[in-house]
Structures are given as C-alpha cells and as structure tokens.
Amino acid sequence: xxxxxxxxxxxxxxxxxxxxxxxxxxxxxxxxxxxxxxxxxxxxxxxxxxxxxxxxxxxxxxxxxxxxxxxxxxxxxxxxxxxxxxxxxxxxxxxxxxxxxxxxxxxxxxxxxxxxxxxxxxxxxxxxxxxxxxxxxxxxxxxxxxxxxxxxxxxxxxxxxxxxxxxxxxxxxxxxxxxxxxxxxxxxxxxxxxxxxxxxxxx
Numbered sequence: 670x671x672x673x674x675x676x677x678x679x680x681x682x683x684x685x686x687x688x689x690x691x692x693x694x695x696x697x698x699x700x701x702x703x704x705x706x707x708x709x710x711x712x713x714x715x716x717x718x719x720x721x722x723x724x725x726x727x728x729x730x731x732x733x734x735x736x737x738x739x740x741x742x743x744x745x746x747x748x749x750x751x752x753x754x755x756x757x758x759x760x761x762x763x764x765x766x767x768x769x770x771x772x773x774x775x776x777x778x779x780x781x782x783x784x785x786x787x788x789x790x791x792x793x794x795x796x797x798x799x800x801x802x803x804x805x806x807x808x809x810x811x812x813x814x815x816x817x818x819x820x821x822x823x824x825x826x827x828x829x830x831x832x833x834x835x836x837x838x839x840x841x842x843x844x845x846x847x848x849x850x851x852x853x854x855x856x857x858x859x860x861x862x863x864x865x866x867x868x869x870x871x872x
Contacts, residue, residue, distance in 0.1 A: 671696040672726040674716065676703050678784060680776055680833035681736040682723040683867045687829055688743055691863035704784065736833075737764040740826040749825045759820045763827035766808070774802035776834045778841030788842075795842075802843055806851060809835070813850035817857060824861055832858045837867060 673689070673696050675682035689696055701707040701722055708720045717724045717734045725733045725742075733739050741764070744750035751757050778798040782788045788795065809831065812819065819827040836855050838845060845852055858864070 670728065672699060673697070674699045674701055674708075674713070674722050674724040674726070676701055676708075676722050677868055679703070679722060680779075680837065680867065681772075684736045684829050684833045685723050685725065685739050685743070687833070687863075687865060688740055688749065688826065690865045691749070691861065692743065692747060693863070694743070737768060737826075737830055740764070740830060744826045748823070749829070751821050751823070751825065753821070756821045760825065760827045763819050764830050766805075767830045770801075770808070771805040771831065772834055774798045774800075774805060775838050775841055775843060778802060778843070779834065779837060780841075782842060783837075783840040798841070799843065802838070802841070806835070806838070806843065806845075806848055810848045810850050813854050818854070824858065828854075828858055833867075 671689070671694060673682070673685060675686065675698060677683075677700065686698075701713060703722065707713065708717075708722055714720055716726075716732060719734060721734065723734070723736055723739060725739045727733070733742055741750065741760075750760060775798075778795055781791050781795065781798075816822065818824050819831065832855065835845075835851065836858070845855075
C-alpha cells in the first residue's frame with residue numbers, strides 16, 4: 670500500500686490526497702505536525718532530507734517528494750494527465766506557475782494568518798504577498814476566459830494543483846469576489862467525482 674506523510678492543513682499535501690481519492694487509490698496516512706517540528710527530526714529527514722511534506726512512499730519503498738511531482742507520477746496513464754505531448758507540457762507550465770508565482774504568495778499569506786496568527790506582526794510583509802497573489806489570480810482569471818479547466822478542457826492535475834490553495838485563499842485574506850471565472854471554476858472542481866475536503870485524511 671502507498672504511504673503518504675502529510676500535514677492535513679497543507680494545500681500541498683491536499684493535492685495528493687485529492688488525486689488519490691479521485692483515483693480510488695488506498696493509502697496509509699502518516700501525519701506530521703510541521704508546527705511542532707515533526708518534519709525536522711532525524712527520522713523524518715532520513716525520509717526526505719528537505720524536511721517537508723508531502724512525501725509518498727511507494728509499495729516498493731521508493732520515496733517521492735514535492736507535491737506536483739507526486740501528482741505527475743500518480744496521474745500517469747490516467748485521464749488526469751493528457752497523452753498529447755503539447756498538453757502535457759501545458760500541464761507542466763501550470764504546475765511550475767503554481768509553485769513559482771501562486772503558492773509562494775497565496776499559501777504563505779494563508780499560513781502566516783491562519784496557522785501562525787501573525788497578521789498584525791507581519792502586516793508589512795503580507796502586503797507584498799497580497800499584491801503578488803492577486804497578480805497570480807489575475808493570470809488565472811484571464812486564462813479561464815472561455816475555458817472550463819486549465820488544460821485541454823478536461824479536469825486534471827493542473828486544476829488540482831491550482832485548486833488546493835486557491836479554494837482556501839480567503840483564509841489568507843484574498844477576496845475572490847472580483848474573480849468570477851475563478852469562482853465558477855472552483856465550483857466545477859468541487860463537483861468532480863471523488864472530491865474531498867482539505868481536512869479529510871484517510872478515505
């Protein structure tokens with residue numbers, strides 16, 4: 670059986686749990702509380718030297734870190750990853766966008782406010798996160814003009830990667846009311862078979 674090391678509030682871990690649920694793949698969940706330093710212990714660093722979740726351990730013992738790499742691996746040969754060469758590259762384009770332009774602002778603002786309660790202390794630093802987060806949201810909003818999903822008009826891992834932190838962006842004080850296409854897309858993703866909430870663990 671697959672084993673997933675995860676922290677339930679994490680959007681990065683949620684991506685993997687959401688896809689596993691939609692694929693109907695059973696797995697063992699091993700929770701690690703990042704706020705208590707449980708991913709910085711020698712035992713966990715032996716699993717992932719980068720000290721981060723999620724980490725997926727395959728049935729043969731091989732380990733894979735980085736949420737979007739895990740998505741790509743699990744989606745291979747399934748409807749969640751296109752067969753067309755160009756569309757696969759488009760998926761990678763959005764996975765890179767999510768990790769470089771989206772997650773560092775939207776996820777971090779959410780973590781600082783929702784998990785650490787540092788909204789007042791880090792107000793000046795949050796201003797930059799909000800500005801850059803809205804820039805990323807604007808890119809998504811423009812792309813969704815006339816589109817139902819991000820790549821090839823089919824729900825896939827590009828949507829999963831972007832959905833994870835966008836659907837909880839308001840916990841980082843991002844107002845999504847000005848992004849009607851994103852809000853409609855969020856509803857479409859939530860309506861997909863096998864959808865689960867971010868706080869759900871083993872299915």
